[in-house]
Amino acid sequence: MKETILSVKDLTISFQTLDGKVCAVQGVTFDLKKGETLAIVGESGSGKSVSVKAINRVLPQGNTLYEKGEILYNGCNLLELPEKEMQKIRGKKIAMIFQDPMTSLNPTMTVGKQIAESIVKHQKLSETEAMKEAVNLIDLVGIRNPEESSKNYPHQFSGGMRQRVMIALSLACKPEILIADEPTTALDVTIQAQILDLIDELKEKLNMSVIFITHDLGVVAHVADRVAVMYAGRIIEVGTAEEVFYYPQHPYTWGLICSMPSLDTEDENLYSIPGAPPNLLNMPKGDAFAQRNAYALQIDFEEKPPFFKVSDSHYAATWLLHPDAPKVIPPEEILRRYKTFKSFNKKEKEVDVYDASIACAGE
Amino acid sequence: MGVYVLRRLVISIPVLFLISVGAFILVHLTPGDPADMYITPDMTQADIELTRISLGLDKSWVIQYFEWIKNFFSGNLGFSFTNRQPVGEIIMQRLNPTLILMGVSLVVAYLSAIPLGIISALKKNSVLDRFIIGWTFFNVSFPPFFLGLALIYVLAVQLGLFPTGGMVRLGQENDIASRIMHLTLPVIVMASQFSANMIRYVRASVLDVLEQNYIRTAVSKGLTEWQILFSHVFRNSLIPIVTVIGTDLPKIIGGAVITEQIFQWPGIGSLTVAAINSRDYPILMTIVILSAIAVLCANLLVDVLYAVIDPRIRYEK
Numbered sequence: 001m002k003e004t005i006l007s008v009k010d011l012t013i014s015f016q017t018l019d020g021k022v023c024a025v026q027g028v029t030f031d032l033k034k035g036e037t038l039a040i041v042g043e044s045g046s047g048k049s050v051s052v053k054a055i056n057r058v059l060p061q062g063n064t065l066y067e068k069g070e071i072l073y074n075g076c077n078l079l080e081l082p083e084k085e086m087q088k089i090r091g092k093k094i095a096m097i098f099q100d101p102m103t104s105l106n107p108t109m110t111v112g113k114q115i116a117e118s119i120v121k122h123q124k125l126s127e128t129e130a131m132k133e134a135v136n137l138i139d140l141v142g143i144r145n146p147e148e149s150s151k152n153y154p155h156q157f158s159g160g161m162r163q164r165v166m167i168a169l170s171l172a173c174k175p176e177i178l179i180a181d182e183p184t185t186a187l188d189v190t191i192q193a194q195i196l197d198l199i200d201e202l203k204e205k206l207n208m209s210v211i212f213i214t215h216d217l218g219v220v221a222h223v224a225d226r227v228a229v230m231y232a233g234r235i236i237e238v239g240t241a242e243e244v245f246y247y248p249q250h251p252y253t254w255g256l257i258c259s260m261p262s263l264d265t266e267d268e269n270l271y272s273i274p275g276a277p278p279n280l281l282n283m284p285k286g287d288a289f290a291q292r293n294a295y296a297l298q299i300d301f302e303e304k305p306p307f308f309k310v311s312d313s314h315y316a317a318t319w320l321l322h323p324d325a326p327k328v329i330p331p332e333e334i335l336r337r338y339k340t341f342k343s344f345n346k347k348e349k350e351v352d353v354y355d356a357s358i359a360c361a362g363e
Numbered sequence: 364m365g366v367y368v369l370r371r372l373v374i375s376i377p378v379l380f381l382i383s384v385g386a387f388i389l390v391h392l393t394p395g396d397p398a399d400m401y402i403t404p405d406m407t408q409a410d411i412e413l414t415r416i417s418l419g420l421d422k423s424w425v426i427q428y429f430e431w432i433k434n435f436f437s438g439n440l441g442f443s444f445t446n447r448q449p450v451g452e453i454i455m456q457r458l459n460p461t462l463i464l465m466g467v468s469l470v471v472a473y474l475s476a477i478p479l480g481i482i483s484a485l486k487k488n489s490v491l492d493r494f495i496i497g498w499t500f501f502n503v504s505f506p507p508f509f510l511g512l513a514l515i516y517v518l519a520v521q522l523g524l525f526p527t528g529g530m531v532r533l534g535q536e537n538d539i540a541s542r543i544m545h546l547t548l549p550v551i552v553m554a555s556q557f558s559a560n561m562i563r564y565v566r567a568s569v570l571d572v573l574e575q576n577y578i579r580t581a582v583s584k585g586l587t588e589w590q591i592l593f594s595h596v597f598r599n600s601l602i603p604i605v606t607v608i609g610t611d612l613p614k615i616i617g618g619a620v621i622t623e624q625i626f627q628w629p630g631i632g633s634l635t636v637a638a639i640n641s642r643d644y645p646i647l648m649t650i651v652i653l654s655a656i657a658v659l660c661a662n663l664l665v666d667v668l669y670a671v672i673d674p675r676i677r678y679e680k
Contacts, residue, residue: 058582087587090585095583098576098583103575103576104576104577104579106599108598117586118584121585121590153675166580169580
């Protein structure tokens, strides 16, 4: 078992708005292991971005309330750290890449200088040494003519190139944890793959741990070791990428996977989850997904489901996993995936370690 | 860039020409006749006509205009109708006091407004911010003549701390302290006007920049608040600030009509009022042209500064 580098426990965050308090993140718990890539998936407004911005504490000050929970890094709770200490961790230990490369760089400063700034700050190098280092980093992320490029301003780069600059910037101090908040969302599909490969390659090279936020399951499959699925401010299923993709337990995860187009999907057949996510201002009682859930049980409307263990690494918050729950048959696509999953495991001679009743229901 | 500046300068020649035509027509449309100033009770109609001829007012407007422009290009700005002194000399005398008053006022205004605006933005919605904003609101909505009169009444008349007006006391021309005392009240009036305007622009501009994504990037780099302020916020919020400076700058030459009048400041502003009252066409024309040149130069300067501040702004050749 790899050691845990970052541990988020029962994180609860709400925002003070004109309409009242909005609880954006409710009791989120996850661990990040050394050298792994954890993907957090979920639709817009599910709280995935807020959860990770809390790690570096870059949420807007003033109207953000950290209500409960802790974020443990090297044994200290980042939420209680004074701002001055936090500045020594940001960029140096925990770095971030943001969603929008077009606006995330200062338009009036050369990119070399923006990268060097972080090096001067954390590694106490001189300006000229830092600039040299910045040129090396620009070279590392695959931008041509690094020497010359470092003297250019952000508007002289394309979106993909700017995201490479952002990556160089975040890697400037060889951080232990890289948080990538939808780094490919604003990019062309062809560029997306390049950026993902780059992050993956640099992760290996620098032995980083990566938290990857996305709503694109294709991206998850590409990069993740482990996956956490978020819905309405809570994590509803977490497991290895294989487990979540081929042995999903939560009806919301089923919905997500079914709504992924494959090569033989015809236009009119593309599945979408009915309804819309609940308003975070007045959350429904019980399971937040119950209203949209074709498999909802009576209890889903009354009580929030706790996490049920599927395997040592796989947990899901759905009443369907309760021993007394009626057996339901998941959608066809999911059953197909269960079979694939079974065949994986047969190969590994780990037959039937999963005794969750639901698995058999499909047979 | 050089080509751009040159082109702008060339374009400003026809602009100035049009301004001079417009100004000439407006000045001559003003009711009243400059010759009225010369009328004495014992003058006959023929005497008045003679005065008009000597002032060149008997010719048609078109001829008067072309004579004026011919003289202008040969460096002759004409003679004042009221005291027959060369216009250039009069303007030069008045320019200095105005430059001192407006220059000091602008420096005081900006030195106070820029830090106050930044503080106000950084501490948005705090008591301090509300106080600063309330203060700017008070200044913007208070007419300068009222503030000037109130200051004169309280600080000069009642308390006797400052002189009520003028630039120097006779015989004390070299007394710096006395000059500063004379300068204080009009500078307070002018500076509070300039700074109130500027504070609001600085605050809005800094607030706008603080919400940009690249500030979030700077925060997540681990920079301190001050580092972010100096290396990321300041330069990016300069564009609106430079624009305001560009609109303030021409006033250094144009002067402040009302404030100069209240404090009997011997500057361009009070000269303008006097020249209008006496229909002193040559002086008015020169002041208008001078102000127009100042505005055009300030605009050009601002456009050049934009490109210096923001690398995205480039003027093609």
